[in-house]
Amino acid sequence: MTTSGTPVDLAALPGPAHLRLDGKRALIVAAESPVGAAIARAYAQAGAELALAVLRPDEAVVSAKRLQRELEGLGTRSTVYVMDVVLGKNVQVTTRQIAKELGGVDIAVCASDLFLGKPIGRTSDSELQQVMAYNFNAHFFVARSASDEMRRNDPAGGRIILLSHVLGERGLSNTAAYGAAHGATQQLVRSLSQELAPQGVTINGISTGWMDWMQDRLDERNDDAGRAVRFTLPRRAGSPEDVAPMAVWLAGSGAGNVTGQVFHVDGGLTQHL
Amino acid sequence: MVLDPPSPFDMDGKVAIVTGSGRGLGKAMAKALAAAGAQVVCAARTPEQIEQTVAEITSDGGTAIAVPTDVTSSAAVDALVARAVEAYGRLDVMIANAGGGGGPQNLEFWEYPDDAFESVVATNLKSAFYSDRAAARQFVAQGEGGVIVNVASGTALRGNQQFAYPTAKGGVISLTKSAATMLAKHDIRVNAIVPGYINQRPPRDEQEAEVRRNRGVRVPVRRLGDWWELGPLALYLASDASRYVTGELFIIDGGGLAGGLAPVTFAPAHEIGAAS
Numbered sequence A: 001m002t003t004s005g006t007p008v009d010l011a012a013l014p015g016p017a018h019l020r021l022d023g024k025r026a027l028i029v030a031a032e033s034p035v036g037a038a039i040a041r042a043y044a045q046a047g048a049e050l051a052l053a054v055l056r057p058d059e060a061v062v063s064a065k066r067l068q069r070e071l072e073g074l075g076t077r078s079t080v081y082v083m084d085v086v087l088g089k090n091v092q093v094t095t096r097q098i099a100k101e102l103g104g105v106d107i108a109v110c111a112s113d114l115f116l117g118k119p120i121g122r123t124s125d126s127e128l129q130q131v132m133a134y135n136f137n138a139h140f141f142v143a144r145s146a147s148d149e150m151r152r153n154d155p156a157g158g159r160i161i162l163l164s165h166v167l168g169e170r171g172l173s174n175t176a177a178y179g180a181a182h183g184a185t186q187q188l189v190r191s192l193s194q195e196l197a198p199q200g201v202t203i204n205g206i207s208t209g210w211m212d213w214m215q216d217r218l219d220e221r222n223d224d225a226g227r228a229v230r231f232t233l234p235r236r237a238g239s240p241e242d243v244a245p246m247a248v249w250l251a252g253s254g255a256g257n258v259t260g261q262v263f264h265v266d267g268g269l270t271q272h273l
Numbered sequence B: 001m002v003l004d005p006p007s008p009f010d011m012d013g014k015v016a017i018v019t020g021s022g023r024g025l026g027k028a029m030a031k032a033l034a035a036a037g038a039q040v041v042c043a044a045r046t047p048e049q050i051e052q053t054v055a056e057i058t059s060d061g062g063t064a065i066a067v068p069t070d071v072t073s074s075a076a077v078d079a080l081v082a083r084a085v086e087a088y089g090r091l092d093v094m095i096a097n098a099g100g101g102g103g104p105q106n107l108e109f110w111e112y113p114d115d116a117f118e119s120v121v122a123t124n125l126k127s128a129f130y131s132d133r134a135a136a137r138q139f140v141a142q143g144e145g146g147v148i149v150n151v152a153s154g155t156a157l158r159g160n161q162q163f164a165y166p167t168a169k170g171g172v173i174s175l176t177k178s179a180a181t182m183l184a185k186h187d188i189r190v191n192a193i194v195p196g197y198i199n200q201r202p203p204r205d206e207q208e209a210e211v212r213r214n215r216g217v218r219v220p221v222r223r224l225g226d227w228w229e230l231g232p233l234a235l236y237l238a239s240d241a242s243r244y245v246t247g248e249l250f251i252i253d254g255g256g257l258a259g260g261l262a263p264v265t266f267a268p269a270h271e272i273g274a275a276s
C-alpha cells in the first residue's frame, strides 16, 4: 500500500490464512463509531462472528442495526447490544451475556473515544471524569471482562485490541485530559500484556492521528484549522479503512507473538519534525 | 560543627576534553566545565578559535589548553587524548561535541551523492566513535572509570529532509546506548545530549534577532535555545551529579519533541524547510 491515494478496498485484499478469522467470535465495543464499524466489516469479511456493542441506547443502536443488515448481506451473523462502558459492572454483565450467546469470546476490540479540547482551567471535574470514562476506563473494563471470558475458552486465550490516539504520547495545548486518558490506555496495553500472557491473551493498541471522522475536533473559526492534515506525510486525514487491516492482522493467527505494542496508524504524523 | 558536603557538581582535579569547543555549544560546555574546576582540553580544527576559548577560560581563572584536531581522523583523535594525558596526567571526561550540518540541501533522496553522505557521516558519527573509543581506552587503562557525553540532535528522532545529518546523529544515539552497555562494567558512563534549535552565539544584528524570533514561534516555549544553556546540562552529565545515569538521551529543545502535532500556531517543518 502506498501512503497516498484512496483508502484500501478490503474486499480486494488477498486473504492469506493467517488473516482469516473463520469461526472466531469477536466483540466490537463502540461499533457505532466509524472505526468500530470498519473493523466489524473487515472482521466479517475475514469470516468472524460478531457482537456489536454500542455505548448508548440512542441513534447508536440505529446505526448498529444498519451495520448488522449490511453484514448480513456479506453472510455474517451479528447481534447488537448496548454496553454502558461508564460502569464496569455493565461491561461485565453484557460481556458475559455475549460470551454465553456466542459460546465464548476470542477477540475483543474497544473503540470507545470521547474528545475534549479545553484549557485545563476551564475543564470541570465532571468533564475530566467523562473523558477518563470513555477514553480509559472503558478500555480497562473491556480488557478486564473480555480477558476473563478468554480465560474460559478451551484452549484458553484470545486477542484484545484497544483503539487509542497519538495525543496519548505527544503534548498539545488544550488536550491535557484527553491526552492523559489515552496515555493511560497505552500504558494499560503494556502492563496487561505481561499479566495476561500466561492465559494466552495478547493485548495491543492501535494509535490513530488525524482521522477523517475527527473534523469536528477542529475549530472552524480558526483559519489554521484546515492545516491539520498538512501535518500528515500523505497530506490526507486517515480513514476508518486505514485502521481496519491492522485490527485484522492483530486478531489473526500470524500475530500470536505480538503483544504489549501500540502501533501508529497516523500517516507518519508523529515521525517528522 | 557542620561541614559543607562536597558538591556532586564539583569538577576539581578532573580533566575533560571538549571537541568542537572553538565556538557555539562546545565553547559553552568547555567554559561551564572549567568554571566548575575542570582542566579543559579544547579541540577543533581552527586554532584561533580554540585559543580564544582558552583565553576566555584562563582570564576567568580557569585552566585549559588548545589542541588543534580534526576529529574525522582517528589518529588525530588518539593523539588528542595522548596530548591531554601528557598535559594533565589523566583523562576523566570526553565530550564528543564536534559536528554540524553541511552537505547539500534540498536534494531529492535519490540524488544524494556518496561523497556528501560520507563526509557528513565522518564529521558527525565516525568522529563520535573515534572520540569515545580513544577516551574509553584511556579510562580502562587508568582503571577509575570515566564519563563520555556525545552530542546528537533532535533531528535524529524524527524524519527530516536534511537526511544525512539526522541519519548520522541517529547513529550517535545508537552508539551512545551500545557504548554505555559495553563500558558499564568499567564504570564508564555514556550519555547523549540531544539539542533542538539552539542559537550558537548572540545575534549579529536586529535582522538576525528577528529571524530567530520568527523561528522561535515554532517551539513550545516560544523561543530558540541559547548556547550557554548547554553548559549546565554538560556539567550535570560530566560530574558525579549524574553518577547513576548512563545510556540516556537528554533532550534540550524547549518542548519541541514533546509536541509536534499542533494544527494551529505552528507550521509543519516539512513545509518551512528543515533546520539543524
Ligand SMILES: NC(=O)c1ccc[n+]([C@@H]2O[C@H](COP(=O)([O-])OP(=O)(O)OC[C@H]3O[C@@H](n4cnc5c(N)ncnc54)[C@H](OP(=O)(O)O)[C@@H]3O)[C@@H](O)[C@H]2O)c1
Residues within 6 Å of the ligand: B019, B020, B021, B022, B023, B024, B025, B026, B043, B044, B045, B046, B047, B049, B069, B070, B071, B072, B097, B098, B099, B100, B101, B123, B151, B152, B153, B154, B194, B195, B196, B197, B198, B199, B200, B276
Ligand atoms: N546549534 C544547534 O541548534 C544544534 C542542534 C542539534 C545538534 N547540534 C550539534 O551540537 C554540536 C555543536 O554544534 P554548534 O551548533 O555549536 O556548531 P558550530 O557553532 O558550528 O560549532 C561546531 C564546532 O565543531 C568543530 N568541528 C566541526 N568539524 C570538526 C572536525 N572535523 N574536527 C574538529 N572539530 C570540528 C568546529 O570547529 P572547526 O570548524 O574549527 O573545526 C566548531 O568548534 C554539533 O555536533 C551539532 O551537530 C547543534
